[in-house]
Amino acid sequence: MDTFALIVTIGVALGFTYTNGFHDSANAIATSVSTRALTPRAALAMAAVMNLxxxxxxxxxxKTVSEGLIETPQGPRGMGILFAALLGAIVWNLVTWYFGLPSSSSHALFGGMVGAALTGGTEVIWSGVLEKVVIPMFVSPVVGLLCGYLVMVAIMWLFRKSNPARTKRGFRIAQTVSAAAMALGHGLQDAQKTMGIVVMALVIADVEDQGDAIPVWVKIACAMMLSLGTYAGGWRIMRTLGRKIIELDPPQGFAAETTGASIMFGSAFLFQAPISTTHVITSAIMGVGATKRVNAVRWGVAKNIVMGWFITMPAAAAVAAMSYGIVYLIFG
Incomplete structure (x- = not known):
């Protein structure tokens, strides 16, 4: 029974990674597709490879996900907590994908972990949640907004005397690099989140010890599922990011992607903080768009997106809590 529960939990974790891929693939490539720097299929293929x-x-x-947010639960109850956490995240991902809302898969997962842990009687490491989730949730969009604005101002100043048509063609080519960097950062951030969950499941099942290096097969499995999900595409969210917030041109797309990628790499390597790729690229697009004029950004759409950010964690936590209740009733 323990082996079966482990296999099911890992399977659901990989399923979450797949939904993360098609839900968040738009983060890396929406701006490149909307500016016609890349065709949708070419962009998705490139993003899948770079995610891998x-x-x-x-x-x-x-390590932050597996050790820093909740205490590792034990036994069958612990596996039920992880299963419920993942189910809460998957359900919220599917709901927001259906409505085309670029909410955060990361915060859906964290919300699911907290909700399931509280219901299952496992201690939540609130200091870790505050430092690694809540604070970055507020700081990263602000940094994305400001940096996106400043990067775009710098580009406008550096190319102020250039031929506009030639400049756009050059940035359309440069967007291939910036979109690839964005996809690489997405793989760095989001594949590791599922790796942390799988490692926690292995520790609960007494297959691995806490603190051991991540097994190579776990890295390969999570990376492959994220890439497959990415290649499946997230067209609804891509439309929201690429066109509904603001109509982007190639220099703006390059500025937004460069900003987003830089923040993701910095947070992963400097702070080991699992930030939301969705929050970063969306706020960067808003910052870039504000250099035209403040009302160039469709702030009504932006407001709905920001509301989704705040709803995500409690909504996923509620679904996870209900899921754990059902699992407990069935399996005791």
Whole structure:
């Protein structure tokens, strides 16, 4: 029974990674597609490959997820908590994907972990949640907004005397690099989050010891599922990011992607903080758009997106709590 529960939990974790891929693939490529720097299929293929590569760049984020947010639960009850946490995150991902809302898969997972842990009687490490989740949730969009604005101002100043048509063609080519960097950062951040959950499941099942290096097969499995999900695409969310917030041109797309990628790499390597790729790229797009004029950004759409950010964690926590209740009733 313990082996079966472990297999089911790992399977659900990989399923979450797949939904993360198609839910968040738009983060990396929406701006490149909307500016016609890349075709949708080429962009998705490139993002899938870079997601795969990014998953192998580090494991600091995975360690934060597996050890820094909730105490590792024990036995069958512990596996039920992880299962419920993942179910809460998957359900919220599917709901927000259906409505085309670019909410955070990361915060859906964290909300699910907290909700399931509280219901299952496992201690939540509130200091870790505050430092690694809540504070970055507020800081990263502000940094994305300001940096996006400043990067775009710098580009406008540096190319103020250039031929506009030639400049746009150049930035359309440069966006291939910036979109690849964004996808690499997505792999670095989001594949590791599932790695952390799988490692926690292995510790609960007494297959691995806490603090051991992440097994290679776990890295490969999580990276492959994220890449497959990415290639499946997230067209609804891509439309929201690429066109509904603001109509982007190639220099703006390059500025937003460069900003987003820089913040993701910095947070992963410097702080081991599992930040939301969705929050970062969305706020960067808003900052870039504000350089035109403040009302160039469709702030009504932006407001709905920001509301989604705040709803995500409690909503996923509620679904996870209900899921754990059902699991407990069935399996005791």
């Amino acid at each position: 590569a990014g998953a192998f760049l580090g494991q600091g984020v995975a």
